[in-house]
Amino acid sequence: MSEFRYAARAANVIAPAAFAHHRSDMLKLSAGNAYPPALPDLSAEVAEALRRRDETLQYGPLYGIDDLRDAIAAYLHDDGIVADRENILVVNGAKHGLELACRVFLEPGDAVILTGPTYLTAVSIFQANEASFVSIGQDEDGMIVEELEEKLRARSLAGLPAPKLLFDTPDFHNPTGITLSAPRRQRILELAHEYDFMVIEDDPYRRVRFEGAALAPVKSLDTAGRVIGLGTTSKILAPGLKIGWVNAAPQVMRRMAAIKADGGSSPFTQRIVAELMRGGRLAAITAGITKVMHRHRDVMVAAFARHFPEAGFVAPKGGYFLWVELPGDVDSDAFARHAEKFGISVFSGRLSYAESPRTNFLRLSYSFCSPAEIEQGVATLARAFHDLAESGKVAAGQHGA
Amino acid sequence: MSEFRYAARAANVIAPAAFAHHRSDMLKLSAGNAYPPALPDLSAEVAEALRRRDETLQYGPLYGIDDLRDAIAAYLHDDGIVADRENILVVNGAKHGLELACRVFLEPGDAVILTGPTYLTAVSIFQANEASFVSIGQDEDGMIVEELEEKLRARSLAGLPAPKLLFDTPDFHNPTGITLSAPRRQRILELAHEYDFMVIEDDPYRRVRFEGAALAPVKSLDTAGRVIGLGTTSKILAPGLKIGWVNAAPQVMRRMAAIKADGGSSPFTQRIVAELMRGGRLAAITAGITKVMHRHRDVMVAAFARHFPEAGFVAPKGGYFLWVELPGDVDSDAFARHAEKFGISVFSGRLSYAESPRTNFLRLSYSFCSPAEIEQGVATLARAFHDLAESGKVAAGQHGA
Numbered sequence: 001m002s003e004f005r006y007a008a009r010a011a012n013v014i015a016p017a018a019f020a021h022h023r024s025d026m027l028k029l030s031a032g033n034a035y036p037p038a039l040p041d042l043s044a045e046v047a048e049a050l051r052r053r054d055e056t057l058q059y060g061p062l063y064g065i066d067d068l069r070d071a072i073a074a075y076l077h078d079d080g081i082v083a084d085r086e087n088i089l090v091v092n093g094a095k096h097g098l099e100l101a102c103r104v105f106l107e108p109g110d111a112v113i114l115t116g117p118t119y120l121t122a123v124s125i126f127q128a129n130e131a132s133f134v135s136i137g138q139d140e141d142g143m144i145v146e147e148l149e150e151k152l153r154a155r156s157l158a159g160l161p162a163p164k165l166l167f168d169t170p171d172f173h174n175p176t177g178i179t180l181s182a183p184r185r186q187r188i189l190e191l192a193h194e195y196d197f198m199v200i201e202d203d204p205y206r207r208v209r210f211e212g213a214a215l216a217p218v219k220s221l222d223t224a225g226r227v228i229g230l231g232t233t234s235k236i237l238a239p240g241l242k243i244g245w246v247n248a249a250p251q252v253m254r255r256m257a258a259i260k261a262d263g264g265s266s267p268f269t270q271r272i273v274a275e276l277m278r279g280g281r282l283a284a285i286t287a288g289i290t291k292v293m294h295r296h297r298d299v300m301v302a303a304f305a306r307h308f309p310e311a312g313f314v315a316p317k318g319g320y321f322l323w324v325e326l327p328g329d330v331d332s333d334a335f336a337r338h339a340e341k342f343g344i345s346v347f348s349g350r351l352s353y354a355e356s357p358r359t360n361f362l363r364l365s366y367s368f369c370s371p372a373e374i375e376q377g378v379a380t381l382a383r384a385f386h387d388l389a390e391s392g393k394v395a396a397g398q399h400g401a
Numbered sequence: 402m403s404e405f406r407y408a409a410r411a412a413n414v415i416a417p418a419a420f421a422h423h424r425s426d427m428l429k430l431s432a433g434n435a436y437p438p439a440l441p442d443l444s445a446e447v448a449e450a451l452r453r454r455d456e457t458l459q460y461g462p463l464y465g466i467d468d469l470r471d472a473i474a475a476y477l478h479d480d481g482i483v484a485d486r487e488n489i490l491v492v493n494g495a496k497h498g499l500e501l502a503c504r505v506f507l508e509p510g511d512a513v514i515l516t517g518p519t520y521l522t523a524v525s526i527f528q529a530n531e532a533s534f535v536s537i538g539q540d541e542d543g544m545i546v547e548e549l550e551e552k553l554r555a556r557s558l559a560g561l562p563a564p565k566l567l568f569d570t571p572d573f574h575n576p577t578g579i580t581l582s583a584p585r586r587q588r589i590l591e592l593a594h595e596y597d598f599m600v601i602e603d604d605p606y607r608r609v610r611f612e613g614a615a616l617a618p619v620k621s622l623d624t625a626g627r628v629i630g631l632g633t634t635s636k637i638l639a640p641g642l643k644i645g646w647v648n649a650a651p652q653v654m655r656r657m658a659a660i661k662a663d664g665g666s667s668p669f670t671q672r673i674v675a676e677l678m679r680g681g682r683l684a685a686i687t688a689g690i691t692k693v694m695h696r697h698r699d700v701m702v703a704a705f706a707r708h709f710p711e712a713g714f715v716a717p718k719g720g721y722f723l724w725v726e727l728p729g730d731v732d733s734d735a736f737a738r739h740a741e742k743f744g745i746s747v748f749s750g751r752l753s754y755a756e757s758p759r760t761n762f763l764r765l766s767y768s769f770c771s772p773a774e775i776e777q778g779v780a781t782l783a784r785a786f787h788d789l790a791e792s793g794k795v796a797a798g799q800h801g802a
Contacts, residue, residue, distance in 0.1 A: 121664065
């Protein structure tokens, strides 16, 4: 079979690492899948979608069905965000919204600001859009804005163009679980104005909160249309409907829609979500999921204390993930491969970095497995770790990505 | 509101022209929507999707669910195409497959070969991917391969790189309804090898056949993985599920998947389609739709003979569209606007050209309206035409796109 003249970006893209976790013989602590027993019964909403056949089986409007756009705007209202239908574009999950933002703003080589580590799929989407990166560290208050400002100023002094986009997950950051502080939310917006970049606020976990009070979303502080909010039903309802949204200034939303090549998301699945949002049932489902995730987090934290106390982490106050520092000199790629042999799938923390990865972190999810499996999984990880560490075969950095 | 630093491609994209046709007060002869009374009852398949909650509400595999990929491969088998699961990527409609092919193959400025006229949405997708165009004329046997060969040779002599992609709809071409002859299918493949480009065979209408025998798809003649087949359920089942597919060499399919930013199409709607294909019910639904479209075509053709005999067209032997030449000097853009005032939405033929548009054609669809509405619509178009022609206000070319 001959090779073809692929575009450079197609050679750049790293095939998603998420394949091993589809193996049914694996205990999955990798991807943020839904907990199967918490998947909702959607019979009533689906029946409504079937009844509205002329809407749900027909081509739908490019921007999304109006009932859903209105329901999403109302949903955002509860977070203090002023939005109406003209701000909302329905997309096939938040990832798809991120891709559209890249298509509308990024030329090859344009710089994107993100935290190191960050959402691993965002990295591959940015790479597929031929972005360059400005990685900023995090502390317990999130992205370190002083470092951001310094890097922006240094780029400017060096005559480099300002980055086009900043990407962050301010609430229960993926993978670290950190929440961006209120002053930093404000400061990032100020820097966006000063340096003329857009802020992408990815917000899948905000309502999956175990502790603490919510801070105002960056989007709620935005008076100039600088922020593109991304939302999804994957973590608050169920992943399989593939319904997400973009909340942006109308002219930005329309440009994203114009480049959305599918001609409009499925009105069938949109109607299901619209019914769930309008009827208020979504909030009850999210509350149920949150309760489950809270319990799962507690189980995972306790399992580490019991079986693997040498591992380091800060327990997240919401969301789906635990960001774990491996003790000693063990490389995370080697460890992830070793853990697979023990029947556990985990993501090496390397995948969460756009550049200069730290090599001794894991991203674990407590979402998919049962409490008993989480307990067993962490115990097995500890065994795998000690097995690898004692084998002495792997030193830091030996196994590059 | 400030303007932002958009990428050039976002400024290039033309907002879809398909908005007027969502106005409920319009008689729609524009978009190829489903005929509402022909929309199927999917209760049984949806019930199965609800039963399989652990599959359908969870994240699905990036390439699509295996049952659907296998069912699509079997479906293509009936067309003489050898494919298996590893060739099939499930996408959100054929448009989405086209976008992914562009992302995998096109760098800005790369040339795409297409017919003039061609599928209007393909034009905007190629434009959003910053393609340049090599437009080739059609006769009653489809794309004129001698003209194609001549242009390829001239580009080569001029030191220009060969085009990367060729896009065509060999069966019941949109908008002309023409079917590409068997020798030309073969010749296009030979030229693809000689000049090292990929062939995108868009095939939404093949089974919506009123007359004549099917020719072998280009993909069935392809032994080197040069052809990317695009399929969709929109025209053979219902548009609202947004399920389409790519059939390509595995390494091409995998690259398209790696750049498919949504992480996998909805397993809920995939399961519905898989059940329809596996159970054989899809064929019955397609047969019903074909019968309706056949009748609608006959009604439209007869209505033109009765009300608007000066208009020129070749009655299509399948598909959803009639490509109509306006008599005299009337400009199609001006006419489309004028027809709207009479309550009829039509697409100016200009939208179907990537370059050098002919200015006196309309693309009409007979799919959405009832036979009575089609009759009334064509009669009204004739009135609108005579009104415009007699007003003498519009001469050819006066109203540019």
